[in-house]
Amino acid sequence: MGFIAPLMFIAGGTVLAGIVAMYILRLRREERTVSSTFLWNQLVRDVEANAPWQRLRHNWLLWLQLLIALLLAFAIARPFRETVGVSGQNLIVIIDRSASMGATDVEANRLEAAKNEAIRLVDQLPDGARATIMAIGGELDVPAAATTDRREIRDAIEGIELRLGGGSDMSQALSLAGALAAREEESEVAILTDGQVTVPMSATLPAKIRYFPVGSSNNNQAIAAIALNELAPGTLTFFARVTNQGQERVTRRLLVTLDGTLFNAYDLEILPGQDQTVNIDVPSTASTVEARLDGSDSLPSDDVAWAIRPSSDAIPVRFVTPGNRFLATALGLMPRVQVSAYLTETATFTDTALLTILDASLPEPLPPGNLLFIAPYRSTEYFSVTGSLDRPVPRPAPTDDPLLRNVELGEVNILKSARIENAPWAHTVIDSAAGPLLIAGEVDGRRIAVLGFDTHDSDLPLNISFPLLIANLVGYLAPGTGGDSAILPPDQELAFAVTNDISGVRLIQPNGETHEATPNNGLISFDGSLLKQAGIYSVELLNDGVVARSQRYVVNAYRESEAKITPVQVLDVAQIGGGQVGSSETTQAKAGREEWWRWLALAALIFVLIEWVFAQRSALTRLKLWWNARRSAA
């Protein structure tokens, strides 16, 4: 235990001495004349000579007042005990709210534990210290920025909710934390996560970094993949892959429900780190399937998944190209894609198509609907082409993007690529040291993806990953067509084109709540916040208030990076001037100061109350007697 302001003991000692002096000094008493002191003389003990001082006697009031003064002296000296925590004047708290933080291996769940820890850290802050709260997991949120208002900070922390989608990329948070820390000395960054986060290699912060790992278990099994495919007419196949992310062999029962009716159950024995698949034929009339793992593990959110049967409607794709056999072949492999090829870019496209692929072509104006640019040779209204990249080495962006599902880039070589810039609406899917090679995102209510290199300038088309990448891109850019394309990650904006006869669209969430939107230039968009629940969503396309068509989408919580819930004890983030911090050793160092003067002040307050009651006991007794007399009279 230590004291922040030990000199305050001098002030406290002075007060103590003052109290004692008040009791030693004779009281200046009010004079009252009585007929005789004859009887009083026989009662009163404390008769003293008329000296200015008197002997200090036992007096409960004196002892109570000394105790109160002592408590207050200790309180203003601000005692503290060293604890695992922070001590800086500028605290930046980064809280992970990704899906893995929903693991229930700690009280409530990991997120609640992290929030409690964050509140504890904030409570330890010295007076006047500021705090910034950041929430990673999906888009970066900063609910409280450099504020000294403890209530605001606490509300900000308590307002953080779990996000099933979006992964746990710390790069943005660390960049912002670095900028904030650079402005003020004695900055400290506290990272509260289970460690299942993506930390950029170059992350270096000009501040002390403390890592507070959350979680204790790695026991998690998840439905990693689910599909309901019509491989042949009249034959519907259900596929599910269950993965065991834990360290022990487990047996889980997979319950398969078709259209709300239990169809079958399968006991799956899964080795640590291994998968088990279920591939069965189901009645061709089934339209939805729910797969649920019976029993429990630490992360229940990925124990259930849904799939819907693919739409039998063809997916119209407009393909503008000077000629590309690779792409034509890849598109031809996709069963329901109906490709309309245009060999010239001089044509003007005014009708709305679900997806237009512009392969080395840039018609003016750009066609309406979702767009896939391949090897753009000039800038457009959505991005700039500022040159070319020679022999870029592709690598997946650290965001675990679903567009790269089953895509392997390790063997891919690229001769050259367009240098794509000024696309703030997009996120990088395939990155390189010199710049992004594939970006995707939504802007103006349409989905756009830009692949920087020509398929002829790469050996990617010769790789098995190519048709998978194209299938992922088409699924992303032509949503609502059932099958895999109908499976969405949580929190992802839902946007699609509608025909002119559609006047409104109604989104029905799994919990039954509905939200309506009207088309804007033939495009419908629902914000990602409406799609944060896992489950089946219905979209009703309305024509003058009457349902003309309906589509269904599935939001499944599984994300490979989030299914790994093993708590990480070492988080490698470098700090300037302080070496590697964020390891378990430095985390456990007792850097924090937990002040407990409030408890002393509370105790002093209680004793003040006791002292008052003691001093006023005569009046209280009279009050009690009066009250009893009144009650008996009544």
Added chain:
Amino acid sequence: MSEQAALFEPQFLKQLDRLALLTRRNIAGQMQGERRSPRRGSSVEYADFKPYTPGDDFRQIDWNLYARLEKFFLKLFVAEEEITLHLLIDTSASMDWGEPNKLRYAAQAAGALGYIALASLDRAQVTSFGGGNEQRIPAGRGRAGVPPLFNLLSQLKGNGNTSLLQASRRYVQTARVAGPLLLCSDLLTPDWEEALRTLGRRPFEITVLHVLSPDELNPPFEGDLKLLDAEGGEALDISADLDLLQRYVERLQAWREEVEHFCTTRGINYIFVDTSLPLESLLISVLRERQIVR
């Protein structure tokens, strides 16, 4: 009359006219009066026979008895004499205190008894003692003695310290005849016991009117106080909390019981009076009940 009005309302005096002083035994007086005396006298009430001895008044020989017995006997009759009521009033500073004022109350009580005595053709002698200043008026008789009595009583003032013992000794030595004695005092002096014992040495029929005010019975004190003695005694510091006040009341009660026990064992009438008690109640209820008046 103005002095009478100062002490009593005329209506109250009319009530007093209906009362008479009672004594527990016959007391010899100096002059003929209306009360039975232990002496033989010349009333019409037969008392006894006595064999004649030379020197006796032969006019009292019962000749009828001589005719039957042929011996001389004297027929004796009860003597009727006056009595003297002794009123002793403590006028120390401690008596001139309280609300209602104790001295005023004592003067009224003494005046009322004195008036009753004078109206019955008895004598009433008032003596006040306080601060070494003793005032006494000679024993008056009949209604003519009322004005001087009331005059003295209405002018009484509390003064200084009183030695009740010394005053009692002096009174015992100087009183000419015995008779009923009313001592009005608060007895707030350490020598009250010896003083009462001293008065008991003469055959007075003593009644102690112990006068205390409500503020002495339940002091309205709170907090840290310096108590100043009205008689100039040593000041006293107290912290008047409920505990101390409770102990004071208990001590006062014990002291009263002690005084009462002392009086009872010595044939002294002890009457405790709270000055909040109306004077009419004292005279008509309390003193009647205690057979001081009828």
